Amino acid sequence: MYTYEYPRPSVTVDCIIFGLDNEDLKVLLIQRGQPPFQGSWAFPGGFVNIDEHADIAAKRELQEETGISDMYMEQLYTFSTPNRDPRGRVISIAYYALVKLSNFAKPQAASDAQRAEWFSVNDLPELAFDHQEIFDTAFQRLQGKVRYQPIGFELLPEKFTLSQLQNMYEIIIGKSLDKRNFRKKILRMGLLIDLEERQQGVPHRAAKLFKFDKIMYQKLEAEGFAFEI
Amino acid sequence: MYTYEYPRPSVTVDCIIFGLDNEDLKVLLIQRGQPPFQGSWAFPGGFVNIDEHADIAAKRELQEETGISDMYMEQLYTFSTPNRDPRGRVISIAYYALVKLSNFAKPQAASDAQRAEWFSVNDLPELAFDHQEIFDTAFQRLQGKVRYQPIGFELLPEKFTLSQLQNMYEIIIGKSLDKRNFRKKILRMGLLIDLEERQQGVPHRAAKLFKFDKIMYQKLEAEGFAFEI
DNA sequence: CTACTTAGCGTAAAAATGACACGAATATAA
DNA sequence: TTATATTCGTGTCATTTTTACGCTAAGTAG
DSSP: OEEESSOOOEEEEEEEEEEEOSSOEEEEEEEOOSSSSTTSEEOOEEEOOTTOOHHHHHHHHHHHHHOOOSOEEEEEEEEOOTTSSTTSOEEEEEEEEEOOGGGGSSOOOOTTOOOEEEEETTSOOOBSTTHHHHHHHHHHHHHHHTTTSTTGGGGSOSSBOHHHHHHHHHHHHOSOOOHHHHHHHHHHHTOEEEEEEEOOSOSSOOOEEEEEOHHHHHHHHHTTOOOOO | OEEESSOOOEEEEEEEEEEEOSSOEEEEEEEOOSSSSTTSEEOOEEEOOTTOOHHHHHHHHHHHHHOOOSOEEEEEEEEOOTTSSTTSOEEEEEEEEEOOGGGGSSOOOOTTOOOEEEEETTSOOOBSTTHHHHHHHHHHHHHHHTTTSTTGGGGSOSSBOHHHHHHHHHHHHOSOOOHHHHHHHHHHHTOEEEEEEEOOSOSSOOOEEEEEOHHHHHHHHHTTOOOOO
């Protein structure tokens, strides 16, 4: 038991994990096994341990609840509306993450046997707590950030075609781009390595594969280059 | 006394308040009256009450410690390194604020009689806790955001000249801009109202005064217009 | 009235953007 | 083997935007 002179909130982390399939941007949700909001869907998350950095807690919870590790993750926002959790005062530090969905097609049904499922961002079920607000914040952040930082690559496989890349931007930003102009623009940046390799097993002309050149990006960024789609 | 089954962190807010004088970007610091870090400087802040939204807490602390209210403020980041505060486990939700410095030339020496002072961001004293890291995060955020959102106006008086506006951007971004190009660009946006009024009491040709057109910005933003300097 | 300081303005070259369509490559089905 | 279906990969031109650049006008102080 722990006793304090003044009341203290609980602090949790919640993780919004985005993944991309060919048609949709998806997020991972977990079905709650217990009240409150039993049976409804929520983002994975849990308590921050007393001597744990919130970044670590977010990664730990994600690993525990979904088996996912080693992804791009960044802090999103901290939610502190007083009655956001009916069980008491809970402040949640939200994170969002981008994963290469191909690696995680079947999310593990988690250690504590909850159901985890990917949902299209365009077709979310009703969410527990204030998770709809958290989602809105995350999606807005992603839409804003993807255009000015090369984080979109985190959603694609290591090797990707220019069409896949364009498709990813179209799905996230929500409007279509001109193919020729897109290619000109992205290639001109010099951030893609042409792997001199082609797709396998597609039922049509195979496209060339590229890879994001992280080293080059760091170099250019240091010189003041600004990524922009 | 309050007793819990598991240990809980304290949660605080810290506020980085930026103000602009003609030569410098400044931040408001408070000299600590007690250990730890007695005598060194820190950002104003304090505990979040148990039923208080962190946004409210940030505004309240700022009002209490500096007398400042009614400013632009937004959440910055949440800092949770386990030993960031030697007194125990303290998680801090940091906010940054922009004020019209002219209104607050002399910060109130605060309710609890601490010394508050404006420091140039280029000449900060040693800061308490992890406040240097918090400052770095805030400054970086400001530098990034000022170019894509019209928040810079929050640092200027209601009525300002184009030179003052340009000067603000030069100070924050840290490089000089071409006068003619800057004017063309900003005027073309149609976000400035020409007040048909001139500066008073300057020892040289007086410049025209302008005002930021918030209504117009909201209208344009809704139509997909993107502010950019 | 002179000296000093800042305001206010336009043009031309270069670069980026936006609109637009078709032949090449490859797999599958007939 | 031939036809069909699908995606790949590419260039030009008009328009817009960005960049570079320097002088006169206006007003105050001495």
